[in-house]
Amino acid sequence: MATSNNWTKEQAKLAFHLYCQLPFGKLHKGNREVIRLAQAIGRTPSAVAMKLVNFASLDPAITSTGRKGLDGASSLDREVWAEFHSDWERLAVECEMLRREIDPTQIADEADELLVPEDFIGETRRVVTEQRIKQSFFRRAVLSSYGGRCCMSGVSExxxxxxxxxxxxxxxxxxxxxxxxxxxxxxxxxxxxxxxxxxxxxxxxxxxxxxxxxxxxxxxxxxxxxxxxxxxxxxxxxxxxxxxxxxxxxxxxxxxxxxx
Structure with a gap:
């Protein structure tokens, strides 16, 4: 993905897509997923990590605790934040498909729940694929937000x-x-x-x-x-x-x- 000093909307969407799925404490340049996204979109891991923290500065759940990120969210960041909140399903699928397109090797690393049986073809395959992408996104986003623990019992398995x-x-x-x-x-x-x-x-x-x-x-x-x-x-x-x-x-x- 070609790049310049300014982030494109597609790049910002992919960064927010990743932000949703990583624990807050792992929004750093050494994270394997941050590095992989940076390579795919032609940015440095530091730049991607900074973008993730900028998105954190827009999250009321984070800012209400005094963790203000870098206070560097741009108008594009705010636009992407608002767009996701208005249509989570479309953008979760759109970003996952774009991520696979720019980084085909990552498909091999997908969790089992994203794999679709080979005998599923055509429209059935597309529907099942999208359904599993949505389920995986929601699960990762929710579990990472809660630190991988049941919010009532503390169970972490x-x-x-x-x-x-x-x-x-x-x-x-x-x-x-x-x-x-x-x-x-x-x-x-x-x-x-x-x-x-x-x-x-x-x-x-x-x-x-x-x-x-x-x-x-x-x-x-x-x-x-x-x-x-x-x-x-x-x-x-x-x-x-x-x-x-x-x-x-x-x-x-x-x-x-x-x-x-």
Whole structure:
């Protein structure tokens, strides 16, 4: 990809795409993915790392804690930030396809979930590929934001972690891939949240349903009841949107559904 002193919009999009998927503490020039993107777009690792930190300076979840990045975000950075937030699905797929185009060797390094069976052809192959790209982007963005730990239990075994949607996938197409519509949860906490057996308050404290409180199961008593009223661990970036939290509480939480 040809380059000049000024970043192109495509380069900035690819940088933001990577920013979303790397833990905040790994936005540096020595990171393997930073180096690889820099080589692909004709920039130095230092320049790419600086661009990532500039994007961090636009993230309220980061700036609210006093970590202001380099305060060097450009008008192009702001434009890319806004464009992603208005259409996560399109841009996640667009950037992944562009990344593969400029760095074909990276396809061999993809995780198994991105691989599509060889007997899938044509439109079916395209749809499955895009679906897996979207799932992978959302998972990486959410898990990296939460430091690879369940925000309720602290579990850090990646094979037990789910990038859980706050507002269900089927109910809000625009925010399906929005990391602020995600929580990093263990499989059992994800299941309980998905079924509306637990939810969150406006100040991000766990609310356990009366359904669970009435259960005498040892697992419920030891895993879920101690969470009631406890604040979740908030992510380093892409904090859960209070609007999505309120929707989950009003539309998915079983206590409120019964009352309705």
């Amino acid at each position: 990646s094979r037990l972690l789910i990038a859980s949607h706050i507002v269900p996938w089927c109910k809000d197409k625009q925010n399906r891939l929005n990391p602020s519509n995600g929580l990093c949860l263990s499989a059992i906490h994800d299941r309980a949240f998905d079924k509306g057996l637990i939810t969150l308050s406006d100040d991000f404290k766990v609310i356990v349903s009366e359904v669970l409180k009435r259960r005498e199961d040892v697992l419920v008593q030891t895993v879920f009841l101690p969470l009631d009223g406890r604040a979740i661990a908030l992510p380093e970036r892409f904090a859960p949107d209070p609007v999505f939290i309120a929707r989950h509480r009003s539309e998915e939480f079983v206590d409120n559904r019964k009352a309705a």
